[in-house]
Amino acid sequence: MSPIAVPVAAQATRVEAIAEQQAEKSKELGAEGPSEAERVIRRILKSPFLIGGDGLYPWFGSIYSGTGMAIGAGFLKRLENAASFNVHSGISMNNSLVVRGTVAAPELWRGMLKIDGAAQWMDARGVSFYGFGQHSDLGQRERFDYSPTELTGNVTLKPRPRIALAGSYTFLDFDTQRDRRRFDEVQAPGLDRELRYHLTRGSLVYDWRPAAGYSTHGGYYRATFERNLEARGQQYSFNAQEYEVVQLLPLVREQFVLAGRALMTLTHADQGHAVPIALSPFLGSGSALRGYANRRFTDRNRLLLSGEYRWRPSRYLDMALFVDAGQVAASRRQFDLEAFDTAWGIGARFHGPTFTALRVEIARGREGLRLVVAGSQPF
Amino acid sequence: MGVGACLRAAVVLAAIASVDLGAQHRRFYPDDPIWREPMTQDVKSAVRYEPDLPYQTIENLFWRPGDKVLGQRAKNVNTVDEVPDGAFYVNRAGRVPLTPAMVARGANTGNGPAPGKWTVVSAKSDGVTPGFTIRDSANELWFIKFDPPGWRGMATGSEIVAAKLFWAAGYHTAEYHIGQLVPSNLAIGKDTRITPPGEMPRPMNQGDISWLLSRADRDPDGSYRVILSKAAPGRPVGRIKFHGTRADDPNDIVPHEHRRELRGYFVFAAWLNHVDAKGINSLSSLVTENGRSFIRHYLLDFGSALGSAAVGPREGWEGYEALVEEPGEIGRRVLSLGFNIPVWRTQAYFESPSIGRLPRDHSKWDPEKWWPHITNAAFRHMRPDDTFWAAMKLATISDDMIRAAVAEGQFGDRAAEEFLAKAIADRRLRILQTFVPKVNPIVDPALDRDGRLTFRNAAVDLAVADRAPAYRALWYTFDNDTDKATLVATTEETSSPMLMPAMPSSEYIKVDLAAVGGPEPWAKPVSAYFRRNSGAWTPVGFERQP
Numbered sequence: 001m002s003p004i005a006v007p008v009a010a011q012a013t014r015v016e017a018i019a020e021q022q023a024e025k026s027k028e029l030g031a032e033g034p035s036e037a038e039r040v041i042r043r044i045l046k047s048p049f050l051i052g053g054d055g056l057y058p059w060f061g062s063i064y065s066g067t068g069m070a071i072g073a074g075f076l077k078r079l080e081n082a083a084s085f086n087v088h089s090g091i092s093m094n095n096s097l098v099v100r101g102t103v104a105a106p107e108l109w110r111g112m113l114k115i116d117g118a119a120q121w122m123d124a125r126g127v128s129f130y131g132f133g134q135h136s137d138l139g140q141r142e143r144f145d146y147s148p149t150e151l152t153g154n155v156t157l158k159p160r161p162r163i164a165l166a167g168s169y170t171f172l173d174f175d176t177q178r179d180r181r182r183f184d185e186v187q188a189p190g191l192d193r194e195l196r197y198h199l200t201r202g203s204l205v206y207d208w209r210p211a212a213g214y215s216t217h218g219g220y221y222r223a224t225f226e227r228n229l230e231a232r233g234q235q236y237s238f239n240a241q242e243y244e245v246v247q248l249l250p251l252v253r254e255q256f257v258l259a260g261r262a263l264m265t266l267t268h269a270d271q272g273h274a275v276p277i278a279l280s281p282f283l284g285s286g287s288a289l290r291g292y293a294n295r296r297f298t299d300r301n302r303l304l305l306s307g308e309y310r311w312r313p314s315r316y317l318d319m320a321l322f323v324d325a326g327q328v329a330a331s332r333r334q335f336d337l338e339a340f341d342t343a344w345g346i347g348a349r350f351h352g353p354t355f356t357a358l359r360v361e362i363a364r365g366r367e368g369l370r371l372v373v374a375g376s377q378p379f
Numbered sequence: 380m381g382v383g384a385c386l387r388a389a390v391v392l393a394a395i396a397s398v399d400l401g402a403q404h405r406r407f408y409p410d411d412p413i414w415r416e417p418m419t420q421d422v423k424s425a426v427r428y429e430p431d432l433p434y435q436t437i438e439n440l441f442w443r444p445g446d447k448v449l450g451q452r453a454k455n456v457n458t459v460d461e462v463p464d465g466a467f468y469v470n471r472a473g474r475v476p477l478t479p480a481m482v483a484r485g486a487n488t489g490n491g492p493a494p495g496k497w498t499v500v501s502a503k504s505d506g507v508t509p510g511f512t513i514r515d516s517a518n519e520l521w522f523i524k525f526d527p528p529g530w531r532g533m534a535t536g537s538e539i540v541a542a543k544l545f546w547a548a549g550y551h552t553a554e555y556h557i558g559q560l561v562p563s564n565l566a567i568g569k570d571t572r573i574t575p576p577g578e579m580p581r582p583m584n585q586g587d588i589s590w591l592l593s594r595a596d597r598d599p600d601g602s603y604r605v606i607l608s609k610a611a612p613g614r615p616v617g618r619i620k621f622h623g624t625r626a627d628d629p630n631d632i633v634p635h636e637h638r639r640e641l642r643g644y645f646v647f648a649a650w651l652n653h654v655d656a657k658g659i660n661s662l663s664s665l666v667t668e669n670g671r672s673f674i675r676h677y678l679l680d681f682g683s684a685l686g687s688a689a690v691g692p693r694e695g696w697e698g699y700e701a702l703v704e705e706p707g708e709i710g711r712r713v714l715s716l717g718f719n720i721p722v723w724r725t726q727a728y729f730e731s732p733s734i735g736r737l738p739r740d741h742s743k744w745d746p747e748k749w750w751p752h753i754t755n756a757a758f759r760h761m762r763p764d765d766t767f768w769a770a771m772k773l774a775t776i777s778d779d780m781i782r783a784a785v786a787e788g789q790f791g792d793r794a795a796e797e798f799l800a801k802a803i804a805d806r807r808l809r810i811l812q813t814f815v816p817k818v819n820p821i822v823d824p825a826l827d828r829d830g831r832l833t834f835r836n837a838a839v840d841l842a843v844a845d846r847a848p849a850y851r852a853l854w855y856t857f858d859n860d861t862d863k864a865t866l867v868a869t870t871e872e873t874s875s876p877m878l879m880p881a882m883p884s885s886e887y888i889k890v891d892l893a894a895v896g897g898p899e900p901w902a903k904p905v906s907a908y909f910r911r912n913s914g915a916w917t918p919v920g921f922e923r924q925p
Contacts, residue, residue, distance in 0.1 A: 011408075014408040015419075018416075019417055022418075022630050022632055023420065025631075026420045026629035029629060031424075032425070034431065038430070045434070255717055256717050311712070311717025313704075315696065315704070321716075
């Protein structure tokens with residue numbers, strides 16, 4: 001040991017000098033263990049909210065499009081073979097409520113087959129409707145409350161790692177209420193009515209992104225077909241199709257990512273039937289035509305194109321310049337290249353390797369600036 | 380205060396100062412320099428403490444634990460500026476005559492697990508690649524790890540190579556072997572439990588074994604290439620801390636951030652791109668030898684080294700950036716719209732399933748800018764004299780030793796092995812070029828009976844710097860009892876040796892040696908101390924200040 005380590009000493013040798021220091025320390029030994037700060041951090045990091053473990057957890061999220069941020073509490077219980085039971089309830093900034101429970105059965109065939117179910121009751125307040133079409137008036141906003149009760153069963157078969165075939169059945173019972181009637185039944189079908197649906201859905205998905213929650217390369221291609229049968233014989237039965245293509249093109253070893261998305265939703269009401277407003281395709285949200293108010297454009301069909309230039313200042317932060325273009329139309333034939341409403345903006349996304357924790361964006365459309373705060377990728 | 384009062388205060392202060400200055404500061408003891416760190420106390424009550432990895436990460440990223448005063452000299456060096464053998468380190472490279480065969484053997488004491496069934500006692504079910512803990516037929520405990528699918532040899536081979544070279548550098552490492560696992564040779568212990576991801580703990584079954592193995596690289600004959608590491612001797616009591624001392628270890632009296640071998644660990648980790656050089660990848664074990672219990676500290680888990688990131692090939696950023704980048708750098712990249720492109724995104728890589736991914740060319744690699752995933756207090760306290768020490772160790776690890784270590788990886792890909800050996804040698808050269816000339820590189824001063832002072836310039840000898848035009852020596856008599864040096868003469872020569880001028884009789888001589896006209900750091904003298912023994916001069920002290 002150097003003289004720095006061992007100051008003045010009366011011992012005859014270096015070893016003796018060090019031995020004396022060690023003997024001194026032996027008189028006041030302690031125990032190795034976590035500091036108080038480490039104990040606190042451990043407790044925080046092991047909370048179910050952060051690690052997805054069993055037990056009570058705080059819940060943050062969105063109850064329904066346009067109802068604002070919501071908080072609540074949940075309870076998660078994990079069972080063998082990836083089975084789980086999860087329930088949470090929450091209340092949003094505009095007093096909307098939700099209680100949602102999911103049950104996942106044990107995975108079968110090494111994860112190739114997955115069966116799960118969900119039940120949900122919701123009271124979404126102040127859902128917006130501006131009238132049909134691309135040229136609806138921002139000042140003509142109608143607000144209605146949407147209160148669905150849902151029971152859903154899902155079966156997902158993944159014969160290959162990237163391919164998923166999903167089928168589901170949902171019993172959906174809802175009513176919509178509004179205080180003031182601005183639009184009539186023709187202008188706003190299904191409002192003020194109690195409707196009940198048997199909803200069957202089939203999807204074919206090819207997803208070669210590394211993770212759904214965050215990816216820098218790969219693609220996602222989906223086709224979904226729905227049959228929405230009004231159970232009480234009211235004139236609101238319809239079919240729907242939705243097609244989505246997401247492509248991520250990395251450049252310079254993923255320093256940059258060019259990301260594109262095309263989404264088309266088509267509905268076809270049965271002869272003499274209408275698609276209710278609450279279930280109609282819409283544009284205007286944090287993920288579908290940013291820069292516009294929530295549900296700003298509603299109609300029987302929608303088309304959305306998004307492009308993003310993403311760059312990666314950090315492994316936990318992506319930035320993006322984006323352009324969205326979307327339109328709604330009464331029929332597919334009315335889609336018109338000249339009719340797109342566009343928005344552009346800049347965003348920051350804080351993420352982990354497989355998930356997006358926070359997305360903050362400012363988008364500008366023809367009706368002004370909009371701030372987007374979300375907990376997921378736009379696509 | 381009046382003039383008289385001031386004078387009285389000054390006299391009192393002077394008196395106090397004179398007492399302090401007159402205190403006996405003996406610099407050298409008769410047994411200096413010591414080469415073994417004394418461990419005089421029995422460790423009786425050490426309990427196991429497993430630090431929390433996320434906490435360690437947060438602590439080192441944001442709180443910077445340890446001594447707040449940076450720039451201090453390492454406090455565990457002996458009087459000749461070297462690290463004595465001890466709980467963390469044993470002098471091998473540069474101290475004992477290593478051979479390639481010795482490096483290839485490393486810490487191994489046998490040939491691997493005893494023949495017979497391997498009984499699984501626990502399994503690692505989290506993470507991407509599986510792992511088992513087994514007992515062999517001789518009841519020895521072994522840890523088994525695999526290569527990720529498609530990367531046969533990468534994680535297992537890289538770990539072996541790194542372990543051998545860390546052993547050569549002087550660190551305590553475990554015993555490692557490459558082996559072949561035949562699933563039918565595995566038996567599940569009767570009390571063995573598993574906690575699959577997202578599930579509750581439960582008894583392990585054969586399905587679990589199959590599921591775990593499905594995530595490992597499988598050979599065509601159904602067996603699996605594995606790396607087996609033998610449980611270190613003793614009882615585990617935790618992991619290496621890189622700051623402070625263990626509260627339960629009476630022999631541990633030097634804060635770890637002031638231990639040179641832990642500061643110098645940065646250099647070796649940079650050399651081998653051991654980006655996962657964190658406390659969790661180490662082991663502190665309570666060992667009993669010769670009737671005395673003490674704690675020995677091992678480096679373990681080198682699967683994320685060289686071209687391997689354990690679960691796949693090394694990602695480009697690893698070794699170039701910390702787990703969380705510097706805020707200023709992030710800001711610059713935000714504002715540049717991404718066009719401030721880091722070098723690791725554009726440089727060429729050598730990639731092979733057997734060794735993973737490494738930069739193809741290391742000639743411009745800057746070891747000073749190397750980053751582990753998470754830094755630590757010892758790395759933050761590292762000074763140029765610490766990096767010089769480590770670089771000098773590296774200088775004695777030859778290309779043949781590197782090739783011998785790489786051969787132990789059994790990568791089965793000759794071109795990749797040759798590239799890997801060259802990459803390791805090239806990185807070593809860059810370390811020597813960077814760290815050796817950064818301080819006054821004079822080494823091995825000796826003073827013979829005839830008064831001839833010889834020394835070497837390590838940077839010149841290693842061909843990483845040009846010769847200095849001249850050297851200047853300041854000759855002192857040295858009083859060991861008062862730690863006071865008295866300048867007698869100054870001499871200058873163009874090279875070693877230098878002749879000692881006429882000196883008054885003294886038991887100790889101090890010589891300050893500096894280069895004249897060389898690089899700026901070389902002008903700062905090193906101090907060599909010699910003690911007269913029966914007419915001969917024995918080197919007893921050496922100091923190199925950056």
